[in-house]
Amino acid sequence: MTHAEDYTLAELMCVVAARSFPxxxxxxxGMGLPVLAGTLAKLMHAPGISLCxxxxxxxxxxxxxxxxxxxxxHDMLLNDGSAMVSDMVDALGTLLMGGNVDLGVLGAAQVDRxxxxxxxxxxxxxxxxxxxxxxxxxxxxxxxxxxxxxxxPQERRRFVERVDxxxxxxxxxxxxxxxxxxxxxxxxxxxxxxxxxxxxDTPDGGETGSCEMVLEAVFPNMDPDxxxxxxxxxxxxxxxxxxxxxxxxxxxxxxxRLDPHGFYLVPGRY
Numbered sequence: 001m002t003h004a005e006d007y008t009l010a011e012l013m014c015v016v017a018a019r020s021f022p023x024x025x026x027x028x029x030g031m032g033l034p035v036l037a038g039t040l041a042k043l044m045h046a047p048g049i050s051l052c053x054x055x056x057x058x059x060x061x062x063x064x065x066x067x068x069x070x071x072x073x074h075d076m077l078l079n080d081g082s083a084m085v086s087d088m089v090d091a092l093g094t095l096l097m098g099g100n101v102d103l104g105v106l107g108a109a110q111v112d113r114x115x116x117x118x119x120x121x122x123x124x125x126x127x128x129x130x131x132x133x134x135x136x137x138x139x140x141x142x143x144x145x146x147x148x149x150x151x152x153p154q155e156r157r158r159f160v161e162r163v164d165x166x167x168x169x170x171x172x173x174x175x176x177x178x179x180x181x182x183x184x185x186x187x188x189x190x191x192x193x194x195x196x197x198x199x200x201d202t203p204d205g206g207e208t209g210s211c212e213m214v215l216e217a218v219f220p221n222m223d224p225d226x227x228x229x230x231x232x233x234x235x236x237x238x239x240x241x242x243x244x245x246x247x248x249x250x251x252x253x254x255x256x257r258l259d260p261h262g263f264y265l266v267p268g269r270y
Contacts, residue, residue, distance in 0.1 A: 003246040009194035010153070010265050011255055012219055014040060015247040017105070017151050017192045024048035025102030028095070028141055031073055031133075033151045034105035036264045039069040040255055050083075052101070054137030056091045059083035069258040073136075092137055096144040104145030106138055110163045111152050113212050113233050115170030115189055115200060117142065118163035125165055135167045142168035147187050154193035154230045161233040171200060171211035178206040195219055195227045197244065201236065217242045 007015075014033060018041035021027060027049050029038040038051050043062055050059040053073035061081045070077045079085050095101055108117035109132050119138050123129035142148060148170060152158055170189060172178060178185060185205025191198040196218040202209035214236045215227055220243060228235045247255075259265050 002249045004249045004252040007247050007252050008265065009219065010267070011252060012244075012247055013151060013153075013192055013194045014255055014265075015251045016197060016219075016244055017041075017149060018045050018251075020149055020190060020192065020197075021046040021049055021105075022103060026050045026052060026095070026100055027103045027105060028052045028054065028091070028101045028137075028145060029073060030054070030104065030106040030138055030141060031136060032107040033264055034107055034149075035073060036069045036255070036259055037151065038105060039066075039258055040251070044251065044254060052091065052095060053078065054091050054141065055088055056084075056086040057082045058086065058091075058095070067257065068260055069264070071263055088137070092140045096137075096140050099144070099146075101141070101145040103147050103149060104141035105149045105151070106141060106168060107151050108138065108168065110158055110160050111150055111191060111213075112160050112163045113235075114172060114174060115148070115150065115191065115211075115213060116163050116166045116172060117150065117168035117170070118165050120165045120167045122164055128164075138168040142170060142186075143183055145186070148189045150189075150191045152191060152193050154195040154227065156230055156232045159193075159231045159233075159235075171202065171206045174211045175202065175206060175208050177211075193227075195222050195230065196224075196241075199238075212236055214238055215241060217244050219244055220246050 014037045017037040021041040055074050057078035063081045108119045110118040121128035187205040198213045199216045202211045216238045224237050
């Protein structure tokens, strides 16, 4: 195994996320980087997973000779290689509400210490500083998938103590709050940033523990104190923080082949 020497933090975030996919199960991809990471995972790390999107692509297998990842969750490329192409009613209803999604992979504008996501507004909802793209299927995926994997660039403006608007509940306000909201336990959940990997302090999906985000692993040559500085609250750090393996030459080559025009990995887009 030869490690790559030339890679960006965003590329490593995608690689680490792809490595985190389960060996099998149903995975629903959200907009943005989850599509790129999911394609990489299916081709290299977890060929047994069934990739789905909220708009109705079911069990997508990348066709032979694939030259790029789908551009979003609605790309017509998903029609070629899917076991079934339907609509959002089937994806969010039959699949998610039926309890058939093992992992949801999401991105957002903000994530907070309990793992909740915001994809709707920045600032006060009634007088927002900025309106965002909206919820799409993020709400349903966060509420109904058995576990969540969030991909988020590490910045204080994104890692906030409490999201401005909770579009995608994780552990909401702490232990027991998912149950109080009528939701099932969720987890184990993970957040992969451009600095490292975070878990949550709850052994049972939100019933007990603090449910707070905890730094568990860092990227090569990354200091946990730097991660803490780029987090908008007093981040908890695990007693033993591991260092993640750098990407391999093969992982970076495939990732760049899947994003030949920089649709996903241009700075500022992710």
